[in-house]
Amino acid sequence: MSAQTMRAIRLHEHGGPEVLRYEEVPIPELGPGEVLVRVHAVGVNPPDWYLRDGMSNLPPEVRPKFTLPVIPGTDLSGVVEAVAADVDGFAVGDEVFGLLRFPGFEGSTYAEYVAAPAADLALKPAGIDHVHAAAAPMAGLTAWQFLIEVGHDHPSPFQSARHRPVALDTGKTVLVNGAAGGVGHFALQLAKWKGARVIAVASGRHEAFLRELGADEFIDYTKDRPEELVHGVDLVLDAVGGPDSKRFLRTLKRGGSQFPVFFGEFDEEENAKLGVTVTGTQVRSDAAQLAELGRLLDAGTVRVAIDGTFSLADARAAHERAAQGHIQGKIVLTIA
Incomplete structure (x- = not known):
């Protein structure tokens, strides 16, 4: 490999994890407003496999x-090279982390080097490593913009109304569905940070983990239906979303309000009859919010759980793990 090339994962076609190719490609050149980051670790997220399979889960118009x-990928942590x-x-040598160019798909973080918009980066919290x-x-x-502050005026592609977070405090009860996953375990901790009582819904294998993060009540969805056990909550953050999300309206x-992270099928007349609000937003890169989150991570107020790590060359195995589901926290690619 020459001094002007790097290793990266690229897609030349859409399909399953097998289409992820580990290749030698040119190191990106810096444009205005950018810094060159030597990548140490890459967060794996659902949009990565949506991109891989050609966005088949989204309506063509959006x-x-x-x-x-x-080159897929949006999340990184690394060191500024230029x-x-x-x-x-x-400055050169700064440790940084960021969500790059999202909601676009030009983050290109599955690589040894990335030309990153400086506006999307924050200094990495000193108290955690690159993987976390x-x-x-x-x-x-995502959890921050749904629960704490949207931080932008861009509408969700799935609704016309602007998303408005619910003011969380000690008088509020929040149910988090999919609480053990990436967004869910952040949402649980941010709601607790604001003083809310949190009911966590996940499979039974995650109970000890979620109680350690602060869950006040736990429901194993493989044994019980939350909508039959829980009533009178102020907010449902459904980190799973999708077609079955509306069943949580009964809680x-x-x-009250329901925030499905992946928008489902809801009837506005039914929502009005129940006297509830259903809204969502689309996460966008925001360095200022990331810096605030970084302070919570540095203090240990919020922590990141790691389901597993894989080398960049093993991105296929990372995507295969993601496809198995029941993830506890996040999957991360590491670069030596």
Whole structure:
């Protein structure tokens, strides 16, 4: 490999994990507003496999545009190697983490080097390593923008109404469905940080983990149906979402809200009759919010769980693990 090339994962076609190719490609050149990051770790997220399979889960009219071949990935943690002349605030040697260019698909983080927009980066929390930092941006910012502060005016592609977080405090009860996953375990901790009582829903193998994170009540969905056990909650954060999400409406009190992370099928007349609100948002890169989250990570107020790590060359195995489901926290790719 020459001094001007690097290793990266690229897609030349859509399909299963087998289409992820480990290749030698040119090191990206810096553009205005960018820094060159030597990548140490990469967070693996659902949009990575959506991109891999050609966005078949999204309606054609909302599918992002991209061309092949493409390097997948949006989350990274690494060290600044070079800085464009117009960039202030970062210097060579800085440890950084970020969610790059999302909701687009030009993050290109499954690589040894990335030309990253400085506006999408924050300094890595000193108290955590690159693996845990790389696992935080997309999942952490999703939970933050759903629960704490949206931070942008861009509408969700799935609704016209603007998403408005619920003010969380000691008087509120939040149910988190899919609480053990990437977004879910951040949402649980952020709700607890704000003082709310949290009911965590996941499979039984995650109970000890979620109680350690602060869950006040745990429901094993393989044994019980949450909508039959729980009533009168203020907020449901459904980190699973999808077609079955509307069953959680029965757990809400009048005036309550449901936030499906992956938007499902809801009837506005039914929502009005129940007196509840259903809204969502689409996570976007936000360095200022990431810096705030970084302070919580540094203090240990919020922590990142790692389901497993794989080398960059083993990205296929990482995607195969993701396809198995029942993930506890995040999957991360590491680069020596």
